[in-house]
Amino acid sequence: MGGAPAFFVDHLENGHTNGDSSVEIGDRSYVIGGSHEGNPLFLGVQIHDKITNKWSSPTVLGTGPKPCKAYSAFVLKQGRILFIKKGSASDDSIWFLEVDSPFVREQRKLLGKEVVAWSKGVRGNAEKPIVISGPSGVGKGTLITMLMKEFPSMFGFSVSHTTRSPRCMEKNGVHYHFTDKNVMEKEINDGKFLEFASVHGNLYGTSIESVEVVTDSGKRCILDIDVQGARSVKASSLDAMFIFVCPPSMKELEDRLRARGTETEEQIQKRLRNAEAEIKAGKSSGIFGHILYNDNLDECYKSLKNLLGIDNDTPVNGVEVEGINLPKEHTVTKMEDKILIQETGEAAKNIRIVLDLSSINGGAPGRTRGIGLGTLKSS
Ligand SMILES: Nc1nc2c(ncn2[C@@H]2O[C@H](COP(=O)(O)OP(=O)(O)O)[C@@H](O)[C@H]2O)c(=O)[nH]1
Ligand SMILES: Nc1ncnc2c1ncn2[C@@H]1O[C@H](COP(=O)(O)OP(=O)(O)O)[C@@H](O)[C@H]1O
Numbered sequence: 001m002g003g004a005p006a007f008f009v010d011h012l013e014n015g016h017t018n019g020d021s022s023v024e025i026g027d028r029s030y031v032i033g034g035s036h037e038g039n040p041l042f043l044g045v046q047i048h049d050k051i052t053n054k055w056s057s058p059t060v061l062g063t064g065p066k067p068c069k070a071y072s073a074f075v076l077k078q079g080r081i082l083f084i085k086k087g088s089a090s091d092d093s094i095w096f097l098e099v100d101s102p103f104v105r106e107q108r109k110l111l112g113k114e115v116v117a118w119s120k121g122v123r124g125n126a127e128k129p130i131v132i133s134g135p136s137g138v139g140k141g142t143l144i145t146m147l148m149k150e151f152p153s154m155f156g157f158s159v160s161h162t163t164r165s166p167r168c169m170e171k172n173g174v175h176y177h178f179t180d181k182n183v184m185e186k187e188i189n190d191g192k193f194l195e196f197a198s199v200h201g202n203l204y205g206t207s208i209e210s211v212e213v214v215t216d217s218g219k220r221c222i223l224d225i226d227v228q229g230a231r232s233v234k235a236s237s238l239d240a241m242f243i244f245v246c247p248p249s250m251k252e253l254e255d256r257l258r259a260r261g262t263e264t265e266e267q268i269q270k271r272l273r274n275a276e277a278e279i280k281a282g283k284s285s286g287i288f289g290h291i292l293y294n295d296n297l298d299e300c301y302k303s304l305k306n307l308l309g310i311d312n313d314t315p316v317n318g319v320e321v322e323g324i325n326l327p328k329e330h331t332v333t334k335m336e337d338k339i340l341i342q343e344t345g346e347a348a349k350n351i352r353i354v355l356d357l358s359s360i361n362g363g364a365p366g367r368t369r370g371i372g373l374g375t376l377k378s379s
Contacts, residue, residue: 029050160210184196337356
């Protein structure tokens with residue numbers, strides 16, 4: 001997601017115990033975590049403005065880290081705080097709290113209140129997700145199913161949430177997360193969604209985890225979303241490829257929709273009415289870098305594979321994105337623009353890990369990717 005930000009560590013705050021700790025950035029202190037009956041938790045974030053001497057509880061977006069007993073915190077450029085947790089699993093040890101990143105500033109404007117956002121740090125980079133849009137009945141689902149069937153290790157599907165009822169063949173958690181409106185609206189308010197839209201009278205939305213879980217597995221994530229959703233994704237930090245699928249004609253689109261037999265007459269009419277506007281937006285909004293015409297299915301599928309740079313001997317990607325296994329007990333030191341993690345404790349086997357953050361990219365609402373394991377220049 002997004003380009004690699006300029007990065008350097010400009011302040012090191014040593015590790016904290018019991019979860020309560022503050023990190024200073026400019027005129028503000030960010031107090032992170034808290035403890036409950038002696039158990040340190042990442043309870044949330046409090047902001048203390050030293051000028052007004054006022055405390056505020058910002059809205060915390062994204063899925064945050066699990067509780068931990070101690071961590072080290074670094075203030076980074078671009079309004080991010082890096083957390084290196086002690087005693088955590090490899091996929092939960094590196095976190096970025098964005099307190100003034102471009103994404104947080106945009107959300108602050110949108111929501112009109114104080115906002116911070118968590119982003120999990122992972123090694124390695126991600127394959128660009130693919131957004132496929134098009135009017136109901138054009139063949140999006142058919143084309144995606146063909147791709148996933150032929151290249152199961154290369155592609156994964158972003159399972160959307162929707163308030164619409166399932167069709168007879170649709171399985172919850174596979175085709176959609178079929179969800180109650182109030183549940184979905186709460187999760188949207190909690191910043192768990194990359195985008196959402198009202199489409200044909202139902203609410204649809206893409207949770208951040210739906211995309212990131214596929215990407216973390218080393219697959220290219222495919223999103224089947226409408227034009228409104230594509231517009232939101234384009235404006236987000238998710239750097240994706242955008243494809244719009246057109247029918248050969250409105251008559252053919254209607255024939256397919258009727259032949260599919262999954263909508264009532266009223267729903268068919270509503271979808272056809274929306275189709276004209278969607279096709280116009282698909283072609284002229286500038287959101288979609290690629291337009292495909294789904295006339296002959298095999299021809300269209302071949303064009304889609306060409307677009308994705310797939311020929312049949314393309315090496316399968318499938319490289320799982322990894323977490324970072326840190327020694328249970330360790331000290332953290334800044335060494336030039338790298339971060340040295342040195343194992344401590346009696347049983348220490350002198351494990352030294354060097355984090356290289358010079359090519360991190362992406363960030364909230366998704367993962368912060370590109371964390372490298374570097375080496376220290378021998379002195
Ligand atoms: N914005 C948005 N649109 C979605 C999402 N999931 C599905 N849609 C769109 O909602 C519309 C209706 O989807 P669906 O009810 O499955 O009907 P279909 O288009 O006939 O398959 C389609 O244009 C989908 O691309 C989502 O997560 N977000
Ligand atoms: N090129 C095509 N020619 C004829 N029928 C098609 C073609 N592509 C898809 N279909 C059929 O049209 C109907 C709608 O396809 P579907 O993939 O469900 O569309 P969408 O997911 O865009 O709503 C399905 O019954 C499908 O089998």
